[in-house]
Amino acid sequence: MDQKQILDVAIRAGTMLLRNGAEIYRVEDTMNRICRSYGLSCEAFVLPTGVFISVEGESGITTHVKRIPSRTVDLTRISQINNLSRIIEREKPDYDAIIKEFDSISNARKYSNFTVSFAYALTAFVYVLLFGGSLMESLSAVIVGVFLGFLRILFTKGSSFPFIEYFVGGFASGILGSVFALLFRVNPYLVIIGAVTNLVPGVALTNGIRDLLHGDSVSGLTRLGEAIMMVLVIAAGTGIALAFWNAGGLI
Amino acid sequence: MVLFLEYVGLSFLGSIAPAIVLNIEKRPLVWAGLGGMLGFLTALILNPQSLAFSISQIFAGTLVVGTYSEIMAKRLKAPATVFAIPGIFPLVPGITAYKTIQALAGNQTREATSLAIETISKAFSIAFGMMLVTALFRAIRKARKGIKP
Numbered sequence: 001m002d003q004k005q006i007l008d009v010a011i012r013a014g015t016m017l018l019r020n021g022a023e024i025y026r027v028e029d030t031m032n033r034i035c036r037s038y039g040l041s042c043e044a045f046v047l048p049t050g051v052f053i054s055v056e057g058e059s060g061i062t063t064h065v066k067r068i069p070s071r072t073v074d075l076t077r078i079s080q081i082n083n084l085s086r087i088i089e090r091e092k093p094d095y096d097a098i099i100k101e102f103d104s105i106s107n108a109r110k111y112s113n114f115t116v117s118f119a120y121a122l123t124a125f126v127y128v129l130l131f132g133g134s135l136m137e138s139l140s141a142v143i144v145g146v147f148l149g150f151l152r153i154l155f156t157k158g159s160s161f162p163f164i165e166y167f168v169g170g171f172a173s174g175i176l177g178s179v180f181a182l183l184f185r186v187n188p189y190l191v192i193i194g195a196v197t198n199l200v201p202g203v204a205l206t207n208g209i210r211d212l213l214h215g216d217s218v219s220g221l222t223r224l225g226e227a228i229m230m231v232l233v234i235a236a237g238t239g240i241a242l243a244f245w246n247a248g249g250l251i
Numbered sequence: 252m253v254l255f256l257e258y259v260g261l262s263f264l265g266s267i268a269p270a271i272v273l274n275i276e277k278r279p280l281v282w283a284g285l286g287g288m289l290g291f292l293t294a295l296i297l298n299p300q301s302l303a304f305s306i307s308q309i310f311a312g313t314l315v316v317g318t319y320s321e322i323m324a325k326r327l328k329a330p331a332t333v334f335a336i337p338g339i340f341p342l343v344p345g346i347t348a349y350k351t352i353q354a355l356a357g358n359q360t361r362e363a364t365s366l367a368i369e370t371i372s373k374a375f376s377i378a379f380g381m382m383l384v385t386a387l388f389r390a391i392r393k394a395r396k397g398i399k400p
Contacts (some may be wrong), residue, residue, distance in 0.1 A: 021273075023332070075275040075336065079329045110274055119271035126265040130258075131346050132302055189353045193345060198272070202343045203336055209378030235352055242356045 003057040005095045010034045014051045021073035024216040030085045037089045080105045117149030128194030140180035144195035170237020178245040201230040262291035262341045270337035286338035290316035310376045317384030344373035
């Protein structure tokens with residue numbers, strides 16, 4: 001494998017990890033490992049929005065930069081890339097074999113939209129009960145959860161602002177929660193918070209703090225800022241919905 | 252007792268459902284759910300009176316989830332994150348966040364501020380707990396590697 005191909009493998013692994021929500025140190029570590037197992041010294045620099053890598057070998061210094069436009073969390077892909085990097089370290093396969101592996105990972109099966117919407121509903125149901133809600137409250141939250149699942153399908157097709165999904169989600173939960181409060185005499189706040197558990201960026205928050213504690217301060221603060229932004233947007237959505245509803249004097 | 256069993260089931264489902272949203276593989280799915288259950292029950296046993304966990308309860312639960320994740324990562328050959336992220340879900344300070352929003356909507360700004368700080372402290376205690384376990388296991392692994400060759 002020549003220097004360019006090694007660099008290509010490293011940057012593919014790095015971008016795929018970052019795009020699927022891995023921590024910064026894991027991305028840098030994986031890229032370093034891949035280069036080292038082919039006998040190249042490399043310098044990887046990773047931000048939440050891009051990957052930079054530079055290797056030094058026979059053909060001088062080669063650098064590659066890759067921008068990451070959007071990130072989600074996908075535990076399957078993180079785990080599979082992790083396995084692949086182990087295989088690369090152990091067996092040092094050739095370029096074509098690795099690229100084939102990458103293709104099969106990026107084509108790996110995802111849960112169907114139906115299953116994910118069901119998971120949204122289940123999350124809402126379970127968390128209302130865990131927060132001390134009644135059965136009626138958790139069943140109302142299920143309906144809100146299903147609605148949030150639909151919103152997710154709608155927004156994965158691409159939207160111009162990444163945060164708009166959270167605002168709309170929060171607003172819809174606020175309105176629906178108030179409607180259920182009127183219809184079934186349930187506590188609207190419990191219904192809302194149970195359903196909104198689906199949107200709360202728990203992963204981004206903990207990953208951000210973990211990056212910070214690892215010393216990746218730039219990435220840590222970026223992710224933390226992003227997570228706080230998401231929470232604020234959700235809170236703004238629900239808050240505005242509730243304010244509208246209260247102004248109507250219906251609760 | 253019935254209530255206890257209810258929480259066992261709820262915390263198990265409460266880890267599995269978000270894990271599906273995060274596209275977890277089928278093989279570690281049940282194990283991730285078990286981790287979340289263990290963490291939640293640890294926190295619950297420390298103070299069975301209330302479901303609003305304190306910072307120390309959340310910290311203890313996170314330590315259990317973290318240790319469990321590292322052990323399962325070794326067993327099932329998957330990164331520890333796969334078990335840790337769904338596992339901490341039942342510990343995420345949802346009730347505190349709920350009270351914060353309630354206070355905000357009720358125009359009680361002072362109340363909302365102190366609740367927001369409480370929420371953030373709880374989130375940090377989860378991250379610190381996770382970090383501690385990761386660092387410990389890494390040190391153990393390094394020490395073992397140093398002895399072997």
